[in-house]
Every structure is written in structure tokens, then in C-alpha cells.
Amino acid sequence: xxxxxxxxxxxxxxxxxxxxxxxxxxxxxxxxxxxxxxxxxxxxxxxxxxxxxxxxxxxxxxxxxxxxxxxxxxxxxxxxxxxxxxxxxxxxxx
Numbered sequence: 001x002x003x004x005x006x007x008x009x010x011x012x013x014x015x016x017x018x019x020x021x022x023x024x025x026x027x028x029x030x031x032x033x034x035x036x037x038x039x040x041x042x043x044x045x046x047x048x049x050x051x052x053x054x055x056x057x058x059x060x061x062x063x064x065x066x067x068x069x070x071x072x073x074x075x076x077x078x079x080x081x082x083x084x085x086x087x088x089x090x091x092x093x094x
Contacts, residue, residue, distance in 0.1 A: 004032075009040035010047070067091065 016026045016037075027037045065082045067075045067090050075090055 004036060004040065006040075006043065006047075009036075010044050013037075013041050013044040016041075 012030065012032070016023070019026060021029070023034065023037060027034055063079050065077045065079055065087065067077075067087070069075075077086065077090075
């Protein structure tokens with residue numbers, strides 16, 4: 001029997017978590033041993049815990065670009081006037 005990988009098992013564990021089946025029935029219907037399932041469930045839960053505490057940052061469309069320096073000074077540039085050259089110069093002023 002081929003060894004299972006994280007890429008194979010994590011989606012299966014996630015699927016089980018959103019199902020109403022108990023572990024035994026779920027594993028049996030997919031031909032997975034309980035030991036294999038339990039091992040990968042532990043790995044999956046560990047991976048989930050390791051990403052807790054981080055906040056997903058979603059891109060925000062804006063009509064301006066802000067550069068905030070370590071001393072708190074903030075420079076706001078209209079997007080239409082913010083060339084890469086200008087941004088590089090302002091960043092290197094730190």
C-alpha cells in the first residue's frame with residue numbers, strides 16, 4: 001500500500017470534519033485505516049493550530065498609496081502620481 005501524503009490526506013480530514021459520518025464509517029467508505037486517519041488528523045490539527053494567531057490580510061483597492069516610516073511619519077501619494085521610481089526614492093529615505 002502506498003504511503004499517504006499531506007496533500008492527499010488534509011482534504012480528506014477537512015471533508016470528514018464537515019460531514020456527519022463517524023470516523024469508522026467515513027474511513028471504511030474511503031478504504032482508509034483508522035490508524036492512518038488518526039495519524040493524519042493529528043498532523044492536520046497541528047497544522048491548523050500553527051496558523052492560528054495570524055490574520056488574513058486582504059488587498060484593498062485604494063486611490064492612494066501610503067508609506068509609513070518607523071518614526072511615524074506617513075506619506076500619502078495619489079495612485080496616479082506614484083511611479084515606482086518615486087516610491088523607491090521615498091522608501092530609501094528611511
